[in-house]
Amino acid sequence: xxxxxxxxxxxxxxxxPRARGIAPTTLIEQIRNTAAWALEGPSNPAEVIRTxxxxxxxxxxxxxxxxxxxxxxxxxxxxxxxxxxxRHHTFQELDGDGLVEANAMIDAxxxxxxxxxxxxxxxxxxxxxxxxxxxxxxxxxxxALGRAIAIGHEALxxxxxxxxxxxxxxEARAFDALSKAKxxxxxxxxxxxxxxxNTGDLSRVVELWPKRPEYxxxxxxxxxxxxxxxxxxxxxxxxxxxxxxxxxxxENHRFLAxxxxxxxxxxxxxxxxxxxxxxDWGTTIATHPSLEDGDRxxxxxxxxxxxxxxxxxxxxxxxxxxxHAAVPGGLDRLADDLPAxxxxxxxxxxxxxxxxxxxAQHDARLEKAFRRLVP
Numbered sequence: 001x002x003x004x005x006x007x008x009x010x011x012x013x014x015x016x017p018r019a020r021g022i023a024p025t026t027l028i029e030q031i032r033n034t035a036a037w038a039l040e041g042p043s044n045p046a047e048v049i050r051t052x053x054x055x056x057x058x059x060x061x062x063x064x065x066x067x068x069x070x071x072x073x074x075x076x077x078x079x080x081x082x083x084x085x086x087r088h089h090t091f092q093e094l095d096g097d098g099l100v101e102a103n104a105m106i107d108a109x110x111x112x113x114x115x116x117x118x119x120x121x122x123x124x125x126x127x128x129x130x131x132x133x134x135x136x137x138x139x140x141x142x143x144a145l146g147r148a149i150a151i152g153h154e155a156l157x158x159x160x161x162x163x164x165x166x167x168x169x170x171e172a173r174a175f176d177a178l179s180k181a182k183x184x185x186x187x188x189x190x191x192x193x194x195x196x197x198n199t200g201d202l203s204r205v206v207e208l209w210p211k212r213p214e215y216x217x218x219x220x221x222x223x224x225x226x227x228x229x230x231x232x233x234x235x236x237x238x239x240x241x242x243x244x245x246x247x248x249x250x251e252n253h254r255f256l257a258x259x260x261x262x263x264x265x266x267x268x269x270x271x272x273x274x275x276x277x278x279x280d281w282g283t284t285i286a287t288h289p290s291l292e293d294g295d296r297x298x299x300x301x302x303x304x305x306x307x308x309x310x311x312x313x314x315x316x317x318x319x320x321x322x323x324h325a326a327v328p329g330g331l332d333r334l335a336d337d338l339p340a341x342x343x344x345x346x347x348x349x350x351x352x353x354x355x356x357x358x359x360a361q362h363d364a365r366l367e368k369a370f371r372r373l374v375p
Contacts, residue, residue, distance in 0.1 A: 021057045021085050027069055028053055034078040037268055038117050045071045045112055063090050063102055067109040067140070074136055075118030075271060077259050087139045087205055091147035100156055103144050110137040119271040119281070122191045125174030130191060134167060135198030142205035142222070149215055161218060164202070168225070171195055172236035179239070179374055185367045188374070189243070190274045193252050196244035199225040199237050243373045247366070251275030251315045257302040263295030276315030279359045282322025296327065297337030304342050304351060317354035318362060324355050
């Protein structure tokens with residue numbers, strides 16, 4: 001008899017064999033490095049981290065530790081790299097009761113307020129608002145859902161589908177409400193960015209499910225929600241995705257250059273908001289008591305480097321304009337701490353020109369684009 005080979009794991013094919021995971025003590029140190037302030041509060045995830053050093057790698061308490069780490073750091077400048085384990089690898093090791101228990105852990109962490117650890121939150125759709133954290137939980141639940149389908153756990157499959165559906169409707173309705181509300185266009189633009197991110201997270205996991213019939217109906221419901229040709233969830237994700245693709249996608253990448261200024265990791269106030277709305281953030285950088293001029297010069301250098309990597313971006317220029325306005329002496333005072341080529345850009349050229357664009361002018365252009373692109 002010919003031995004039948006098990007189906008290949010699509011994530012392992014892409015990323016290599018499963019690792020057991022990062023040591024708990026190392027993970028906790030990484031959190032302290034990027035967001036020590038997040039461990040000082042009374043939140044449930046912070047308590048999970050404080051008591052999680054003894055968790056055995058691969059155990060369910062370890063999975064809870066990974067979820068807490070993701071919640072605390074995913075919106076910081078240096079997030080912990082636990083995505084593959086919480087979206088996929090852990091679930092391949094679970095059956096039945098273990099998978100149900102893991103899902104309860106997801107529900108508990110996902111119920112925490114994102115605004116405690118993220119500046120990328122839109123205050124709409126309920127007390128928690130809508131945020132990129134919701135997309136992270138989409139992807140984790142999709143990993144659990146794929147496993148529930150694989151082992152034929154009908155009750156958990158139903159529960160997970162209902163949870164994802166309810167969250168998708170919540171976000172779609174929030175976007176539509178903001179789009180129609182008088183005086184809330186800028187919040188609608190922020191929410192378009194959030195929806196595009198969140199449906200992308202969901203789709204990336206769903207698309208990795210095996211190409212077998214038992215997955216297809218659910219896959220069809222949840223993948224590529226932001227693409228043309230669908231009226232799923234009232235078409236809100238298509239409208240949000242179209243605007244994001246044309247206008248704001250370039251404003252919300254990873255900002256890797258901002259990992260270098262360590263001063264940005266000192267306080268919750270310094271977290272980066274949804275781009276390109278960086279005016280208030282730039283003012284905060286200019287005035288925050290935890291930062292000195294050397295720290296601010298590092299941020300200016302990182303912002304200019306980011307702008308040079310994609311000169312159509314406006315968010316970095318908005319932050320620089322706000323810094324220039326709020327720091328006594330403006331950017332010229334910080335220029336001595338910049339490399340020579342950066343000093344030239346501060347003194348003249350496109351960066352200097354951008355300092356003359358007011359916030360009202362910038363925001364009016366975005367509002368006009370939104371009204372043109374979103375029916």
